[in-house]
Amino acid sequence: MTRSTVNDAEIAKFTAMAEEWWDPSGKFKPLHKFNPVRLTYIRDNLLAHFGRDAHGLRPFEGLRVLDVGCGGGLLCEPLTRLGASVTGIDAAERNIAIAEIHAEQAGLDIDYRTTTSEALVAAGESYDVVLNMEVVEHVDDVPLYMKSCADLVAPGGLMFTATLNRTARSWALAVIGAEYILRWLPRGTHDWNKFLTPEEITAQLRRNGLSVTGQTGVVFHPLADEWRMSPDMGVNYMVLAERPKS
Template sequence: MQAAHSTINPAEVAKFEAMAAEWWDPNGKFKPLHMLNPCRLDYITSQIAAEFDRDLTQPLPFKGLRILDIGCGGGLLSEPMARLGADVLGADAAEGNIPVAQVHADQSGLKIDYRHTTAEALAAAGEQFDAILNMEVVEHVAEPQAYLTACRQLLKPGGLQICSTINRNPKSFAMAIVGAEYVMRWLPKGTHEWNKFITPDELENLLRSAGLDPVDRKGFVFNPVTWRWRLSDRDLSVNYVTASIKPK
């Protein structure tokens, strides 16, 4: 069998692998993700519940759904999905993230299938999922179009992909790079490259070209006074999230 083409950028993988052990420290290098996580989860759970007609007030509402958390890191999203009853596969190209995620899941009494692999390899193996969580990954890959096409291949017909990334404009440079990396020092310098950021319209075109139908997009907006994130229908100027469907 011919090896699957990979869109992985080795330099990007190395950056996150170096930070792997800090994934579950709420005051460490991943503090921004810990702060953003409740807002991300609100969007993810509501989209999955709506698409698959699930009642979030019931025990294990995602039981029977197979979910891929691609670029899972330390498992900050994989674990909540498992707690909601989903069958979760957490995949990451940074090998060092996987044992960190697995140990934390074991300590939490959660059964999660963590693998050091790529979207392309999973697609080549014929893996299929009801939903894919593709959060803050697309701006780090070498070939976004090829990567999103592999993600579409991984979805069952009618499957849902949640994809978040960072807009490309002067405000995102000021907030996501200058603010987060240099002023607040939430992230190591060089974590993000501004020219790899993707505008909402560019991402919508990439999703359509990959064979997905975009159905929703919202902004993640940070309030520096309350230190909280919220969803916005209008403000997609920095962080934003999209939902798209694989046609049946």
């Protein structure tokens, strides 16, 4: 039997919420709040790594970007507007359908596909940038998933990984607080046992030939009602890795 990263229960969970991807007040409201800080991290690192003009209207022209587990396209659309050639993949067919409709309405040309990272590897594809954002905690077979994502990074390319740390604080804040008390997320969105520590993520990246070049925590500031980057990686965090050119 061919190994797969797809967790059918997780796919069903997000399929049930698919209609709300672009509703900033709906079930994906926390992700809409989170989107600006992760876009800033991605944008700033792409500008620096690829030597692009921060003042250009389409600074990422010519870059091939893959968003793994793209959902409704919350990252795909702004990166397309910045000039990147974006492919968004998701194992949930309904998510891709919603993403395609929204992109068409916005007049954006995005290559959306219902497929998996391991299928793209088997097809021999590679990208300048691979986004692995808030997905690894929802997959089966984490080593296979991380290897397939890493294998899709072209020489000299980058991979961004965002996930949740497996700490007492993440249990209190991301599960109990966000799902049961504040009700930011539907109950059962996250399984704390599937969270990964930064050490576990970096070990996976290095094992698959990538060099870790940066990392940051992300924390919520309630008074400002916004997420910000922080040295504190105890709950949410992002890791940047590069595949050497040779």
